[in-house]
Amino acid sequence: MFNPGPLNAKAGTPLGEVTSHAEIGKDCGQCHPAFWSAQSMSDLCLDCHVKIQGEIGDTTSLHGLLIQGNSLTCQSCHTEHHGVDAALTVMDSASFPHEKTGFDLSGHQTRSDGIPFACSDCHTQGFSTFDQQSCVDCHRPLDQVYIDAHVLDFGEVCLTCHDGVDRYADFDHSLVTFALTGAHLQVGCSECHLNARTIPDLQNTLVDCEACHLLDDAHAGKFGEQCGVCHSSDGWKPAIFDHNRADFRLEGKHIEVPCENCHTDGFISTPKDCYSCHKQDDKHNGVYGTACESCHNPSAWVDATFDHSLSTFPLDGAHVNVECAECHIGGVFKGTPLECAACHAEPDFHLGMFTGQACSTCHTTAVWSPALYDGPHTFPINHGEEINTCADCHQPNLTQWICYPCHERAEVDRKHIEEGISNFSDCLRCHPTGLKEESGEGGDD
Amino acid sequence: MLGNSKELIFAFLACIFSAATYGAMLIFTRQIPAASEFYGHTIGILGFLLMLATETLYSLRKHSRSARWGRMANWLQFHIFTGIVGPFMVLLHTSWKFSGLAGVTALLTGVIVLSGFIGRYIYTRIPRTADGIEDPGVVGEMQAAALANARRLMSLWHTVHIPIGMALFTAAFVHILGALYYATLLK
Numbered sequence: 001m002f003n004p005g006p007l008n009a010k011a012g013t014p015l016g017e018v019t020s021h022a023e024i025g026k027d028c029g030q031c032h033p034a035f036w037s038a039q040s041m042s043d044l045c046l047d048c049h050v051k052i053q054g055e056i057g058d059t060t061s062l063h064g065l066l067i068q069g070n071s072l073t074c075q076s077c078h079t080e081h082h083g084v085d086a087a088l089t090v091m092d093s094a095s096f097p098h099e100k101t102g103f104d105l106s107g108h109q110t111r112s113d114g115i116p117f118a119c120s121d122c123h124t125q126g127f128s129t130f131d132q133q134s135c136v137d138c139h140r141p142l143d144q145v146y147i148d149a150h151v152l153d154f155g156e157v158c159l160t161c162h163d164g165v166d167r168y169a170d171f172d173h174s175l176v177t178f179a180l181t182g183a184h185l186q187v188g189c190s191e192c193h194l195n196a197r198t199i200p201d202l203q204n205t206l207v208d209c210e211a212c213h214l215l216d217d218a219h220a221g222k223f224g225e226q227c228g229v230c231h232s233s234d235g236w237k238p239a240i241f242d243h244n245r246a247d248f249r250l251e252g253k254h255i256e257v258p259c260e261n262c263h264t265d266g267f268i269s270t271p272k273d274c275y276s277c278h279k280q281d282d283k284h285n286g287v288y289g290t291a292c293e294s295c296h297n298p299s300a301w302v303d304a305t306f307d308h309s310l311s312t313f314p315l316d317g318a319h320v321n322v323e324c325a326e327c328h329i330g331g332v333f334k335g336t337p338l339e340c341a342a343c344h345a346e347p348d349f350h351l352g353m354f355t356g357q358a359c360s361t362c363h364t365t366a367v368w369s370p371a372l373y374d375g376p377h378t379f380p381i382n383h384g385e386e387i388n389t390c391a392d393c394h395q396p397n398l399t400q401w402i403c404y405p406c407h408e409r410a411e412v413d414r415k416h417i418e419e420g421i422s423n424f425s426d427c428l429r430c431h432p433t434g435l436k437e438e439s440g441e442g443g444d445d
Numbered sequence: 446m447l448g449n450s451k452e453l454i455f456a457f458l459a460c461i462f463s464a465a466t467y468g469a470m471l472i473f474t475r476q477i478p479a480a481s482e483f484y485g486h487t488i489g490i491l492g493f494l495l496m497l498a499t500e501t502l503y504s505l506r507k508h509s510r511s512a513r514w515g516r517m518a519n520w521l522q523f524h525i526f527t528g529i530v531g532p533f534m535v536l537l538h539t540s541w542k543f544s545g546l547a548g549v550t551a552l553l554t555g556v557i558v559l560s561g562f563i564g565r566y567i568y569t570r571i572p573r574t575a576d577g578i579e580d581p582g583v584v585g586e587m588q589a590a591a592l593a594n595a596r597r598l599m600s601l602w603h604t605v606h607i608p609i610g611m612a613l614f615t616a617a618f619v620h621i622l623g624a625l626y627y628a629t630l631l632k
Contacts, residue, residue, distance in 0.1 A: 035630035
């Protein structure tokens with residue numbers, strides 16, 4: 001009386017002693033519980049459909065996947081009372097929660113020819129199975145070259161990486177721990193992700209340089225496997241190495257030297273001492289040993305600085321600013337004579353008077369002149385303010401002396417003539433100590 | 446005839462409007478609206494309410510001594526209007542399936558509407574005043590016999606129309622209870 005339409009009568013697997021719903025059509029209560037009873041219609045369905053009951057909780061099964069604590073009931077997908085041959089499952093791809101199977105249909109709504117997908121387009125053998133060959137069967141005609149290469153690169157089990165969400169086109173590699181930069185941006189995926197077959201394979205791809213570039217090693221392993229120390233993804237050249245990271249700072253002329261000039265055999269054990277590289281530059285022929293750095297620095301060879309106080313001849317006074325080569329003739333340093341006379345020839349001025357005496361008796365390194373003479377001198381040395389050096393009076397040499405031009409000649413002449421002195425050519429005859437008052441002894445001669 | 450039958454014109458327009466909503470549903474969902482879904486339910490309930498109104502209110506007005514609002518002629522117009530539009534909506538509600546008790550209810554609905562049209566036809570054979578009261582004053586002798594005949598038919602008609610109405614509403618109530626039990630309240 002209340003039956004709104006015939007029940008499905010197609011014979012199926014016997015369940016609960018019947019093979020179709022129509023056979024229990026007279027007893028509405030087999031499927032329709034009273035609304036006050038504790039049971040729901042789904043409970044009554046599952047009383048007979050025990051296999052489905054068993055699927056619930058098993059997420060690898062279709063019903064277990066769909067019915068996971070959500071509000072889906074049997075009636076969400078299944079229907080009845082539509083006729084003896086009517087379909088018992090009414091579902092279109094828009095309402096079926098396909099993402100629960102692990103494959104989202106958001107990218108598979110419309111086929112490439114514009115027609116909406118039907119379930120059977122992919123599920124060619126019924127809904128409870130899916131053959132992944134279906135993927136290739138559709139996608140290969142759309143782009144054969146790409147799909148053939150892709151299958152070779154990543155295998156035939158599409159679902160291990162693809163879940164229906166389009167995440168690989170314009171993949172943003174900066175989302176993962178290895179950002180693609182420089183030349184790496186031009187590389188195809190499978191060149192680094194060799195033989196990747198699953199997403200863990202992709203994620204576990206090794207990220208250190210030599211994992212991919214071992215065969216590119218132009219150094220034949222001599223420089224180890226830390227390629228990134230010198231090289232970047234911008235390109236193999238230029239290799240840029242911050243030498244400050246090494247135990248040898250590059251300074252001065254060393255900066256422009258090509259790597260291989262010093263690093264003739266690997267980098268790590270290259271010697272750090274000067275002599276190892278500069279042996280052939282030794283202008284001293286080994287005389288000064290191998291510690292070049294005690295005088296030289298990388299700015300230039302000629303910029304040698306030597307702490308002369310370390311030697312037996314400390315430099316002071318005027319000696320300080322003399323060029324090394326002026327004393328050290330011919331590059332000879334050790335054994336350079338220390339006596340003054342070795343560099344300073346005795347002047348004719350002395351007229352041989354001080355032979356055998358040390359120059360330092362009168363002279364200091366500050367300046368040759370004025371010399372400090374402290375020896376016998378009959379005439380007062382402190383004669384007059386203008387007299388500073390021996391040469392002020394002793395001209396042209398020490399055995400002779402002059403009173404002019406300090407004492408102005410015209411004035412002297414006048415004064416003596418006034419006094420009636422006509423012979424005053426020998427000043428010291430009347431002025432032996434340089435005083436004017438002594439002149440009384442002279443008198444007229 | 447139609448000039449004096451405003452209720453028919455209004456009923457016709459209301460039916461056109463209902464049909465238009467039905468047509469829109471057909472176009473947008475591309476299927477016949479099912480009786481148990483939102484549109485089918487809504488139009489069934491509205492149609493039933495109109496039919497309920499047509500029976501109860503009209504009968505109340507006709508037979509009550511205290512409730513005397515409006516003229517009977519107007520009430521008849523109301524009865525006819527709701528008695529056409531209501532059943533039409535119920536017809537749309539059926540989704541063109543007539544099995545079981547629901548089908549019997551639909552059948553009774555159709556019969557009572559038909560009966561209503563017949564009654565309407567007999568009704569017009571009796572001269573009435575503008576208030577709907579029989580007016581024998583203008584009737585001559587020959588017509589008196591026809592008039593008596595018409596009156597008898599009218600009485601006879603009432604013995605058909607009203608029981609059918611009762612049966613119809615009984616069936617409708619049982620149908621509604623069944624729908625509630627088997628579908629609406631089903632867990």
